[in-house]
Amino acid sequence: MQANRAETVVTDAIELSVVVPIYNEEESVGPLVVRIREAMAKFGRSWELILVDDGSTDATLANARKELADSSVRLRIVELQRNFGQTAAMQAGIDTATGRLIATLDGDLQNDPRDIPAMVEAIEARELDLLVGWRKNRQDGLFLRKIPSWCANYLIGKITGVKLHDYGCSLKIYQASIIKQVKLMGEMHRFIPAWVAGVVPSSRIGEMPVSHHARQHGTSKYGISRTFRVILDLLSVLFFMRYKARPGHFFGSIGLAAGALSTIILLYLFADKFLLGNDIGARPMLIVGVMLFLSSVQLITTGILAEMMARIYSGENDTPPYIVRKVFGGDAPNT
Secondary structure, X not given: OHHHHHXXXXXXXXXXXXXXXXXXXXXXXXXXXXXXXXXXXXXXXXXEEEEEEOOOOOOHHHHHXXXXXXXXXXXXXXXXXXXXXXXXXXXXXXXXXXXXXXEEXXXXXXXXXXXXXXXXXXXXXXXXXXXXXXXXXXXXXXXXXXXXXXXXXXXXXXXXXXOOOOOOOOOXXXXXXXXXOOOOOOOHHHHHHHHHOOOOOHHHEEEEEEOEOXXXXXXXXXXXXXXXXXXXXXXXXXXXXXXXXXXXXXXXXXXXXXXXXXHHHHHHHHHHHHOOOOOOOOOHHHHHXXXXXXXXXXXXXXXXXXXXXXXXXXXXXXXXXXXXXXXXXXXXXXX
């Protein structure tokens, strides 16, 4: 009996989970499922498809639920309570996934699901923990999408040390045991390789060229304003990568630098006043020195408080960045 149970577990094990966050893609979701099914027809291993509806306000969820009738696809649909953003939707899909490997891609039909089987073979052959798609022939606008993306990729690679051509490509393959160790927050999905590099060596992160298609339906959810958000997010990534466990070092370093400069200024003014007899009461340098001293005290104090909060947060906060309303399909109790 125990042998039969073990055999059942092995038989039912999912090799690959395909996770697709979708938001207001009512025209794309049906063709998307068809393309994924066709691309995985000759995969030869067990796989599942997880669609995460990120609070769509159109018929995206209704059209997705129509695909549940297709018994050839092991489909689960995760409906989020409201729009939490692509990162949270991706995290919800990863948390739901049961596969040994996890593939993620966009729901706008720009990523090609036919690249997934080849990427699965590549991640196993190269013994990687993360394989990132590289949209070598990207079908997007030059000024609004390509140039900002090139600049962002260069900055991210320079700061994080993970050299990739295309950080923004959503088509990625992960070892599930690795990506489930990474908690995605905010709008940090474009920095996933950097987060993974905090768990495994960067040598276990690779990339391969993939196909890319022009958007066929709907409108892009990103604009030029994304460039400014990427810069702000990049600063956050830099902070978390280097100072997450020791934020006191970040604030303390700035505070000590301000304190050292304040000391030099005040010592100079002290000597000017008591050794040379000059009047310093109306000099702007005195105000600057005092303000630098106060800033130094505040920054060092902030660093100490940040250390305390980081330890409390890491020990007690397990709240996910999303709320699931229902799960449809598969073995879900709400089917």
